[in-house]
Amino acid sequence: MKRIILILFVFICTHSFAQKLSVSSDKNPAIVGEQILIQYSIDTQGNNFKSPNFNGLRVLSGPNPSTQSSYSFVNGKSQNSTKTTYSYYLKATKEGTFNISPATIKVDGKTIKSKSYQLKIVKGSDKNKAQQKALSDNLFIKVDVSKRKIVVGEQIIVTYKLFNRLELNNTELSELPDLNGFWTKDLETSSRFKRDVIDGVTYNVATIKKSVLTAQKSGNLIIDPMELKCSIRVMNNKRNRGFFSNNYQIQEEYISSKSITINVTELPSPPPNFYGAVGEFTIKSEVDNTTANTNEAITYKLTITGTGNIELIEPLAIQFPDDFEVYDPKISDRIFEGGRKRSIKTFEYLLIPRYEGEYTINSSSLVYYNNKTNKYNTKKTTQHNLIINANGNTEDENSTINQQIIKTEKKDIHYIFTTTKLKEIRDNILNKNLFIVIFFLPIFLIILLRIYNTIVGKTDTNSSNWKKKKANKIALKRLKYAQNCINNNDFESFFEEIEKSLLGYFADKFKVSIADLSKETVSTHFYTNAIDINTKKQFIALLDECEFARYAPSNNKNAQMGDFLNKAKHIIIEVETALR
Amino acid sequence: MKLKTLIITLLVSISSYASNQLFEKANKAYNNLDYTSAITLYDSILNIGLESSELYYNLGNCHYKSQDWANAIWHYEKSLKLEKNDKTIQNLELANLKIIDRIEEIPQLFYKKWWSSFISIFNTFYWQLISILITWLALTIKILSQFSNYKKKRFLSILYSILLISVFATYSSYQENITKKEAIIFTSSIVVNSAPTINSTNLFTLHSGSKIEILDTIGEWINIKIASGSSGWIKESSCKFL
Numbered sequence: 001m002k003r004i005i006l007i008l009f010v011f012i013c014t015h016s017f018a019q020k021l022s023v024s025s026d027k028n029p030a031i032v033g034e035q036i037l038i039q040y041s042i043d044t045q046g047n048n049f050k051s052p053n054f055n056g057l058r059v060l061s062g063p064n065p066s067t068q069s070s071y072s073f074v075n076g077k078s079q080n081s082t083k084t085t086y087s088y089y090l091k092a093t094k095e096g097t098f099n100i101s102p103a104t105i106k107v108d109g110k111t112i113k114s115k116s117y118q119l120k121i122v123k124g125s126d127k128n129k130a131q132q133k134a135l136s137d138n139l140f141i142k143v144d145v146s147k148r149k150i151v152v153g154e155q156i157i158v159t160y161k162l163f164n165r166l167e168l169n170n171t172e173l174s175e176l177p178d179l180n181g182f183w184t185k186d187l188e189t190s191s192r193f194k195r196d197v198i199d200g201v202t203y204n205v206a207t208i209k210k211s212v213l214t215a216q217k218s219g220n221l222i223i224d225p226m227e228l229k230c231s232i233r234v235m236n237n238k239r240n241r242g243f244f245s246n247n248y249q250i251q252e253e254y255i256s257s258k259s260i261t262i263n264v265t266e267l268p269s270p271p272p273n274f275y276g277a278v279g280e281f282t283i284k285s286e287v288d289n290t291t292a293n294t295n296e297a298i299t300y301k302l303t304i305t306g307t308g309n310i311e312l313i314e315p316l317a318i319q320f321p322d323d324f325e326v327y328d329p330k331i332s333d334r335i336f337e338g339g340r341k342r343s344i345k346t347f348e349y350l351l352i353p354r355y356e357g358e359y360t361i362n363s364s365s366l367v368y369y370n371n372k373t374n375k376y377n378t379k380k381t382t383q384h385n386l387i388i389n390a391n392g393n394t395e396d397e398n399s400t401i402n403q404q405i406i407k408t409e410k411k412d413i414h415y416i417f418t419t420t421k422l423k424e425i426r427d428n429i430l431n432k433n434l435f436i437v438i439f440f441l442p443i444f445l446i447i448l449l450r451i452y453n454t455i456v457g458k459t460d461t462n463s464s465n466w467k468k469k470k471a472n473k474i475a476l477k478r479l480k481y482a483q484n485c486i487n488n489n490d491f492e493s494f495f496e497e498i499e500k501s502l503l504g505y506f507a508d509k510f511k512v513s514i515a516d517l518s519k520e521t522v523s524t525h526f527y528t529n530a531i532d533i534n535t536k537k538q539f540i541a542l543l544d545e546c547e548f549a550r551y552a553p554s555n556n557k558n559a560q561m562g563d564f565l566n567k568a569k570h571i572i573i574e575v576e577t578a579l580r
Numbered sequence: 581m582k583l584k585t586l587i588i589t590l591l592v593s594i595s596s597y598a599s600n601q602l603f604e605k606a607n608k609a610y611n612n613l614d615y616t617s618a619i620t621l622y623d624s625i626l627n628i629g630l631e632s633s634e635l636y637y638n639l640g641n642c643h644y645k646s647q648d649w650a651n652a653i654w655h656y657e658k659s660l661k662l663e664k665n666d667k668t669i670q671n672l673e674l675a676n677l678k679i680i681d682r683i684e685e686i687p688q689l690f691y692k693k694w695w696s697s698f699i700s701i702f703n704t705f706y707w708q709l710i711s712i713l714i715t716w717l718a719l720t721i722k723i724l725s726q727f728s729n730y731k732k733k734r735f736l737s738i739l740y741s742i743l744l745i746s747v748f749a750t751y752s753s754y755q756e757n758i759t760k761k762e763a764i765i766f767t768s769s770i771v772v773n774s775a776p777t778i779n780s781t782n783l784f785t786l787h788s789g790s791k792i793e794i795l796d797t798i799g800e801w802i803n804i805k806i807a808s809g810s811s812g813w814i815k816e817s818s819c820k821f822l
Contacts, residue, residue: 413674414667416610416641417634422599425631429704429758438712439747442719449722 021114029120046105062088092121138165141257153278175227182213185338212338277368279308285381471508495550633663679789707750761794763819772812776801
């Protein structure tokens with residue numbers, strides 16, 4: 001029982017001990033420029049390893065994980081152990097004490113943290129320095145620039161060359177230059193080593209990179225350094241060489257080129273049509289057909305040949321006739337050494353003339369800066385005359401679609417008046433009081449006149465005039481009343497109304513009082529107003545009949561009454577028409 | 581008094597020749613794109629005491645070309661007060677596009693629109709003359725019909741109805757052109773207050789070139805109304821009366 005507990009205890013102990021992330025380095029303190037190996041190890045398998053922060057130390061490689069597992073069987077007891085190691089190769093660039101922050105790892109869901117580690121870097125001895133110097137003498141990158149003072153748009157060639165006298169195992173680009181402010185075009189290079197002798201010393205030389213740079217802006221532009229990681233095979237100078245041990249070891253070194261400043265100056269006051277072409281160019285334009293039919297394609301080809309930043313030349317502003325449909329140009333180029341050698345760029349425009357007629361494509365010009373003569377030059381294309389004939393097959397249906405609408409898009413104010421009639425500045429109205437007096441005076445007078453008429457005018461001719469106008473209306477009213485009497489069979493009043501209406505009408509019409517009415521006066525008035533004699537006779541006859549019928553009883557009075565009414569109406573209408 | 585007016589008219593007739601020359605000189609300056617000297621020349625005509633719709637229009641153009649929108653609008657409006665002209669209205673529309681404020685006008689009812697376009701056919705003075713002329717004509721016809729056999733009752737009644745319309749038109753025209761006070765904002769930006777005190781609530785902000793109608797005045801404060809119908813109080817000094 002006791003033994004079991006002991007075994008259990010031991011087991012637990014070992015288990016808990018295993019959960020530790022230890023950190024170690026191969027040398028502490030280390031010398032500036034030396035390679036340092038830092039290892040993090042744990043006695044189990046973990047995951048999610050988080051790198052520490054190497055403050056100021058350069059990581060050459062890592063983390064490189066490695067796992068060891070061993071299985072041993074001793075005296076009937078089996079032992080199984082696993083070890084995981086994460087290793088880093090560091091390099092210190094300056095002396096001092098560097099604090100490496102703790103790294104973490106996850107084991108069975110638990111996060112295990114290492115201790116922070118202090119690394120001391122000390123100054124190397126003269127021997128070390130000499131070693132460094134010997135290295136930089138034997139292995140270096142040289143940058144060649146074709147020109148250090150250029151203008152905007154001018155091109156330079158930058159060549160990076162590796163000089164080597166050591167046994168190089170492997171090289172790897174670790175940092176490419178940024179080349180801000182340049183348009184870069186890499187040229188093909190062969191990285192094969194060639195022999196080259198400088199000052200009596202033989203080097204193996206390889207061209208790593210060759211580019212054509214075109215300056216895009218003015219100022220001091222920096223070609224920043226290029227860094228190369230080299231693996232060198234060095235002789236192991238340690239004494240205790242084993243029988244099987246290798247005499248050589250691989251050393252990793254970082255070498256970088258020097259940065260170079262290029263002075264780029266602004267172009268001297270560019271002419272208006274200058275769009276940044278620098279170099280030496282010629283320009284040529286071609287048209288495949290000078291006579292064509294409408295709606296048939298014509299190709300206009302513009303060729304630029306020369307040396308310089310030809311790749312960056314934009315299509316020229318060509319004035320094509322408005323009636324041509326122009327498509328975006330097809331751009332093709334054959335560039336040699338980024339334009340350092342004679343290159344060709346062509347712009348091919350497809351033109352479709354829509355209307356017949358004679359057109360000209362005006363010559364367009366390319367303005368460039370010649371960096372050899374330091375002057376602006378202008379090259380012009382030829383002018384092309386085109387004759388477009390009407391296509392016989394043009395469909396009439398489309399003719400309306402092709403009509404152009406004249407548009408005025410810009411708006412401006414109208415032009416000034418050139419003549420004027422100047423007047424005194426004053427309120428351009430009549431005085432309010434004056435206006436009231438002048439305006440209301442006639443109105444007041446009119447009203448006065450009206451009042452005067454209504455008071456005085458009853459016996460006046462004016463009132464009789466009024467009566468005359470109203471005469472037929474009154475008569476008609478009476479006749480209507482008479483009609484009512486027929487309906488009521490009121491014979492007495494019917495005849496009376498007929499008589500009254502006729503007499504009243506007559507009196508009003510001829511301006512006589514009813515008292516003066518007699519058959520004689522009626523006939524004279526009829527005569528003076530030139531009314532038909534028949535009407536006069538009818539009028540008198542009707543009056544007589546009325547008188548008669550009023551007092552003589554009759555059998556069919558109703559029919560008689562209707563007859564009378566119509567007659568009376570007829571007479572009044574006759575008189576009215578005669579007097580008009 | 582009579583002598584004074586006589587002298588003034590005499591002076592005016594003499595100066596009108598000189599000022600016409602000034603006008604032509606200013607036009608030349610305008611053609612030479614020298615707008616500042618054109619403005620001073622045109623202004624000197626105004627200083628003599630003469631004006632015309634065309635003069636204000638040309639001044640408006642000068643200010644428009646020198647991008648002084650508020651002044652341009654003021655002069656175009658002034659020109660329109662004297663005489664309606666399509667060119668002036670179109671230029672004013674363009675100038676109104678240039679200013680900061682875009683005031684949405686409340687659409688008027690159709691009969692109001694017709695009526696206002698009808699009364700703008702003549703200016704107030706002519707409307708006054710027309711009404712007076714018609715009343716006197718009516719009186720003459722009335723008297724003629726009273727004392728002779730000249731009888732045109734129908735004509736008279738037509739005349740009366742025309743008279744009624746013209747009286748209304750005169751009144752509206754008077755209200756529109758004489759009683760209604762308008763102004764253009766000249767300060768680059770001004771806050772419109774809810775009451776004639778600085779501490780009152782800020783309602784909205786107006787910028788130079790906006791047209792305002794003046795409803796009331798209290799001291800240096802004026803009660804204003806803009807075409808969108810909003811109203812408030814601003815200081816009189818920030819605008820120029822038309």
